[in-house]
Amino acid sequence: MAGQPRSKIVEARRDYNTWVATETLEDYALRFTPRSFRKWPEWLVANTATGGLSFLALEAIGGSLAISYGFANSFWAITVVGTIIFLTGLPISYYAAKYHVDIDLLTRGAGFGYIGSTLTSLIYASFTFIFFALEAAVMAQALELYFHLALWIGYIVCSLVIIPLVFFGVTLINRLQLWTQPIWLALLIAPYVCILYKEPQAFSNWVHFAGTSRSGAGFDPLLFGTAATVSFALIAQIGEQVDYLRFLPDSEEIHPAKWWLAVILAGPGWILIGCAKQLGGAFLATLALAHGIGLARANEPTQMYRVGFEYVFANPETALAVTVLFVILSQVKINVTNAYAGSLAWSNFFSRLTHSHPGRVVWLVFNVAIALMMMELGVFSTLEAVLGLYSNVAIAWVGALVADLVINKPLGLSPPQIEFKRAYLYNVNPVGVGATLIASLVAMAAFLGLFGPTAKAFSAFIALGLALLLAPAIALITRGKYYIAREETLSAAEAHQCCICRQTYERQDMAFCPVYDNPICSLCCTLEASCDDICKHSQETPSGQPVDLSQAPLRRIFRDKLSPQLGQRLLRFLLVSLLLSSLVGGTLGCIYYQQVVSVPDLPAIAAQRLTATLVEAFAVFFVLISIGSWWLVLTQESRRLAQDELDKQNLQLQQEIQERQLAETQLNEKAQQLEKTLDSLRQAEDQLIQTETMAALGRLVAGIAHEINTPIGIGVTATSLLMEKTRAFSNRFARGAMRRSDLEKFLATAEQSSKMALTNLERAAELIQSFKQVAVDQSSESKRIFNVKSYLEEVLLQLSPKLKSTQYRVEIQGNAHISLYSYPGAFAQIVTNLVMNSVLHAFGPAAAGAIAFEFDQRDQQFVLIYRDDGQGIPAKNLGKIFEPFFTTKRAQGGSGLGLHIVYNLVTRKLEGKIRCDSQPGQGTQFTIELPLA
Incomplete structure (x- = not known):
């Protein structure tokens, strides 16, 4: 499977638990520290980093x-080792502050x-819990x-009190170090x-x-070399300094001198105070011996x-009392740093081995628990042996890291940048x-003496x-x-969204995943267990074979005499069993040293x-480890076989999808x-609608012309008749042949013609007013x-002049407290229009009715019922009453627009419904039904 192209995996959303998702607690563990989180000034970062120098193990x-x-x-020994630690810490601090990564991410990209950097994570994590145990023991x-208080109870108290202080990460640690620094x-x-x-002579006593x-x-x-070996164990402290240096702002954002000062003070500068404290501890130890403290306890900081x-x-x-206060304050200041750094180290270690990240807080508790176990085993009594053995591993790690930064990178043997992403x-x-x-x-x-006393020292x-x-x-x-x-194939955008967790991160924390065919953040890439690193296996050597360091030695050793699967199993078995056996052997070795070697009279x-x-x-x-290691190897192989089967099924599914x-x-x-056919049908439909609209508009214009033409035509006829009679009257009047009967006849004709013209002009004016009611936008x-009842009474009062000449009686029934939120003008x-329609159509001008x-x-509706007891509407006309210009009383002045206006106002303006029921x-x-709101 390693050399074959892998099918694309369907993206599955990953939701992190609350601890991992809350960066206030997580502090971007396993990640590049983004610009948005680097919000503290350089002096505060330096103060927090130097706050960890309070550890009294230096004096011890x-x-x-x-x-x-x-x-x-x-x-x-202290002076020479301090100089070496300063020189090795300077490039490490510079690269960590420049690229905003912790010591583990820096180690990944530096060789x-x-x-491979899981090995150094284990070394670094060991440093944190060893010194946590030493400080808590003090x-x-x-x-x-x-x-x-009994020591075993004190160990538990001193361990548990640190956990809540480190729970909220660097945010709370910043405040703690800032508040306690002056007192300390x-x-x-x-x-x-x-x-x-x-006592000035105390200094002279120490020198001699x-x-x-x-x-x-x-x-x-x-003896100098042996002492230096013990002091060299402090070299791993630079890792804790780097864990804070990654929060330093970019060098472009502050003055270069301030940035470099912060890098030196927070980074390698710690050893300057560290050497002074070691020398101070040596001085106080001689003073404690002079005051009667025994050799066994003179190196205890409390006694000093x-x-x-x-x-x-x-x-x-x-x-x-002040001594106890100082010791507690010092140990709290350093152990929050030890616990914090340890939580980061264990997070990096286990996330790569298990593809799981339950959160930094879980590994915080784990780190404190290991330190507590060491305290209960009496780590302080074997201080020199533990530190001497540990320093050889720590100095080898730091030496290799520094060599890559100061030798390989300038010579071009390694990339100039720090690449930390798995992809x-x-x-x-x-x-x-x-x-x-x-x-x-x-x-x-x-160190164990295999090469003689000089090499041991x-x-x-x-x-x-x-x-x-x-x-x-x-x-x-x-x-x-x-x-x-x-x-790298990721686009140059400043930020990208991870295809797995759907969060947006800066470009430095993102990679392009060919398996998901989308950008992925560094943490999701770390936790991905199903891709089998296929993105890297596809990179081929000049010979055309994929690079695989684990298989190359096997080919040379076995030369195809054994199956490749067996060779891989044996190699994994040897690696796992060797690692676990070394840990158990080292633990038993410490017990042997404590119980046998360090007891002279045994x-x-x-x-x-x-x-x-x-x-x-x-x-x-060893037997149990061997069995467990073989079981782990077989379990991992079974998981890979299952994954390969899933990949095959996934490929088949993708083929079906294609x-x-x-x-x-x-x-x-x-x-x-x-869709094209539907577009053609829509165009034809639009043409038909336009044709029908024009036809309806033609009928409307014809109706308007007919309605207005009748009164105007009658008015013109009456006016012409009046003008003709007026000319005849003028001619007779001019000739002097005018008789009184002719004058009376002329006046009667003129009055009749004038009334006819006025009546038809008023009719035309009413038609025009009705058209305006239809057309004007309200x-x-x-x-x-x-209030409905009050408003009805007001409207009927305005209609009373037109109703005076009739014998209609109007009744209003309903709850006097009902109000309506609507348009009163339209109402x-x-x-x-309903009342005037009844007056004109239902009863006639001289009729009487109710x-x-x-x-x-x-049901959340306002219902208005209007009824009259008039002639009723025939069934054949009931479906036409809301049409424009439909009327059965054209000769009596009906325009056919009153109910049409009512219908439009109810259904469009007021968004309601209207229904008509009638029996001749x-x-x-x-x-009429109207919405209440």
Whole structure:
């Protein structure tokens, strides 16, 4: 499957749990830190990073070195190691601040590869819980001294109190370090000032302090090297500094001098204060011995500062209280950093191995739990042994990392940028991984004495030198081809949306996934378990074969004598069992050192029994580890086989989808043809509608012409007759032949003609007014609330002049409190037209009858019923009454527009309904329904 093209996987939405989705808690664990989250000023970032320097393990290490190796050896060991730590920390801090990545992401892109950096994550995580255990043990000692709290209970208290402080990540840690920094600095400096003021000879005593060193106060190269190995364990502290440096703003946003100052103070500058604190611890240890504290406890920071604060406060109780306060404050400040950095390290470690990320908070608790277990096992009593062994591995890692940054990148052996995304990295880069493994194994062998006492003393320097030499050598041999697995193909947009979690991230945190055929964020890419890194397997070597570091050695070793599957199983089995066995062996080794080597008066028989017991325990564990490792290998292989089967099914499904898409394309073509046919039908329909509209407009114009032509024609005839009679009257009057009877006859004719013309002109005016009611837009009228009964009475009062000459009686029935939110003008027009229609059509001008209004509310509707007891409407005319110009009383002045206007106002203006019911001889009823709102 590795060399074959893989089918596209259907995108499945991934919803993270609340811890992972809330960046206030998560602080972009496993991610590039985006610009939107880098909101703190440079001085606050530097203050937070330097706040972690409060850890009293520095004083404990300095005190232990001074007691074991004397002043000269411890002084030069601290000074030389501090210089090396500063120089190695500077490039690491620069690249982390420039690319805004934590120490794990930086390690990935600087020679270790995506899976290879899990080794360094484990190294770094070990550093965090080892020093968490050391610091919490110091705080528990203070609680025991002041509150008489049992140490095992103090360990639990000192561990649990840190969890809520680290829960909200760097946001809360920023505030904690800012508030506590001034108090801590004052308490740190005060003892030294008072000691040197009250007892100046104490400094001289320290300079001549020999401790238990075989060289006395003088310098011994072997003792110097052994002391330096212990001090070298602090080199991994740069990882914790980097975890805060990634929040530093871009160098373009602030002054370059301020940016560099923040990088140095928050990064390698920590060792300047760290060396001063180690030397201070050595000084206080000699002072504690002078005050009667035994060798076994003189290196405990609680005892050191208790003696120191007695020079500040005359009252011993006050000095003890301030000592406990200082120790608790110091340990809280550092352990929030240890716990925070450990949560990030474990998140990186397990996310790549398990393709799962339950959240940084889960690994925070996990890291604290491991530290608590170490405290209960008595880690403080084996401080030098633990740190000496650990430093060889830590210095090999940091040395390989620095070699890539300061040698390989300038020489062009590695890419200039830091690429940390899984999509573009090889799983294992032999440059960093090979250099670290070889250097650490050789250094550990030297530390165990396999190469003689000189190599044992300088094992840390051996680890550093080998790492610095091996990293560029391996990069040169491999020509740097294991850094970038494939070229980046993501578009140049500033932000992209992840196709899995649907969140938008900056371009630096995104990659293009050919399996999903869409952009994907770095975290979703990390957690993807089904793609099998097919995007990187498709990258081929010049020979045409895909690069696979895990299979290349197998071909050379087995030469096709064994099946490739068996070779891969054996390699995975050896790797897993070796890793787990090393962890168990290291743990049992620490127990052996603590229970056998560090006990000088232990009887030989007891030592042999304990040694045999530990060996037997390791043998049992080794058998269990072997069985479990083989089971894990087979389980993983089964998962891969199942995944391959799913891939085949997925490919078949995609083929079916393609076939269906082809059929859908054909259907779309037919649909387009149907659409064209429908367009043709719509055009024909539009033409028919236009034709019908023009025909209806012609009928309307003809009706208007007919309606207006009749009164105007009669008026013209009457006016012509009047003019003719007027001329005849004028001629007779001029001749003097006018008689009184002729004058009376002329006046009667003139009066009749004038009345006829006036009547027809009024008729024409009424028609024009009706046309205006049909055509004029009443949208300018606003809705308002009005009482229905009061408004009906007002409208009928306005109609009373026209009703005076008749014998109609009008009744109104309904709830007097009902109001309507509508257009009152349109409502009045409806009532007016209904009444006038009854007067003209139902009764006639001289008839008498009854008109009734009844209104009510029914089912969120306002219902108005209008009825008269007139002649009624024949059934043949009932369907035409709302048509324009339809009337049966044309000769009596009816225009046929009154009910048409009513219909338009009810259905369009008021958005209601109107219905007419009538029986000839029994009257007519109109039912109007209007919406209440």
